[in-house]
Amino acid sequence: MTHAVIIPLFNKAAYIAQTLQSLLRQHKLPEELIIVDDASTDHGLSITREFLHHHTTKFGACRIQIIELPENKGPGHARNVGFAASSSTLISFLDADDEYHPRLLEMAAEAFSRHELDFMVLNITFMPGREIYPDLDPLKQYIEPIAPDLYLIQDPLRAVSSPHFIMGVGSNVITRRKWINGHYYSAEAQLNEGIDFWYRVLKGIVNKVPGKIALQTGAYLYVNEVPGSLSRKNYTHFKQVELPPVISRYINSNDKHDRLLMGMIGERWYKHALQNLTSNHQKMCFVWYHRWFLKPYLGYLLLKMNFKS
Structure with missing residues (x-):
């Protein structure tokens, strides 16, 4: 079962070599490695080229592509470009500051084949x-x-x-490429864009097959908590806090699952804004400006209570 690993790269010079090293340590190497440089302004791309030059033979028959984008359009766009260039049966997007356990690709191939899986979520070690x-x-x-x-x-x-579940954070999904066909990351979004994308892919599987969806634990994915990442970003103005695409996409949906996801992400978004805005005045402005969200959020709470009862 062939596997493509797609890495969107933007200004991760401090991490990309160890990310690539984690692929080189795999018991089963990927059949495709596609690195999409999103117009990096650091030395990440040159480090990538140097690493691959020195380790080309160790990657064996793996087909390696480096795609240089002329302008920065965000990680979603880079992933879309990488997927379009791939052809393998299994697809995973590996962030340029994350790492795989040496047995991950071997384990994934065996699990997808033996249990006829369609979609796998990995637990995360931060x-x-x-x-x-x-x-x-x-x-x-x-x-x-x-x-x-x-x-x-x-x-x-x-x-x-569920607020206890994690999907689309870091690099923690592997799926068959046929389920991604027709779906695209929201290129303009950079806050929870992975959750939005993988939920649409998952919904397509469940509504068609319904398919076998799995959670793989065992610490096969390591996500580095990088200073300056969006989850840790501070905002000086409330309008800098991006509206997650899940909210704008499903704010008027009548589907109970859409509304549950929208409410859960909205709750996280509110907390993220109030924790990361740098002044109380800007926090008050954020709450007032987004007061329209109160009604759908109350609807989410009522729907969640009905599910529990």
């Missing part, structure tokens, strides 16, 4: 603190063990709207 997410205890009602550290997700659209 570095350097080694916190592991998600905690399985709040998710017990949604998961059924089928192998060591591998669980089938029951009612996946409901599961991914």
Whole structure:
């Protein structure tokens, strides 16, 4: 089963070599490695070229492509370009500051083949603190063990709207390429754009097949908590806080799963803004400016309560 790893690269000179090294350590090398440089302004691209030049033979038959974009259009656009250049059966997007456990690609190929999976979510180990997410205890009602550290997700659209679930954060999804066809990252979005993209892919699978959706635990993905990342960004003006695409996409949806996801992401978005805005005045402005969100948020809380009862 062939596997393409697509890396969007933008100003990750401090991390890209160790990310590539994590691929070189794989027990099963990827059949395709596609690196899309999003007009980096640091030395990340030259470090990438030098690393690949010195280790070309170690990648064996892996087909390696480097795509240089003429202007920066964000990680979503870079991933779209990388996917269009791929041809493998399995697809994963690996951020240029994340790392794979040496057995990840081997494990994924075996799990997809043996259990006929369509979609796999990986748990995440955040570095350097080694916190592991998600905690399985709040998710017990949604998961059924089928192998060591591998669980089938029951009612996946409901599961991914749980605040305890993590999907589309970092590089924690692997799927068959046929399910991505026709879906694109929102190129202009950089806040929770991965959640928006993978939810649409997942919804397409569930509505058509319904398919086998799995959660793979066992710490196969390491996500570095990078200073200056969007999750840690400070804002001096409330309008700098981007509206997540999940909210704008599903604010008027009548689908209960869309509304649950929209509410859960909206709650995170509000907390993110109030934690990261640098003045109380700007926090007050944010709350007033987005007062329109109060009504759909209350609807989300009521819907969540009905699901629990």
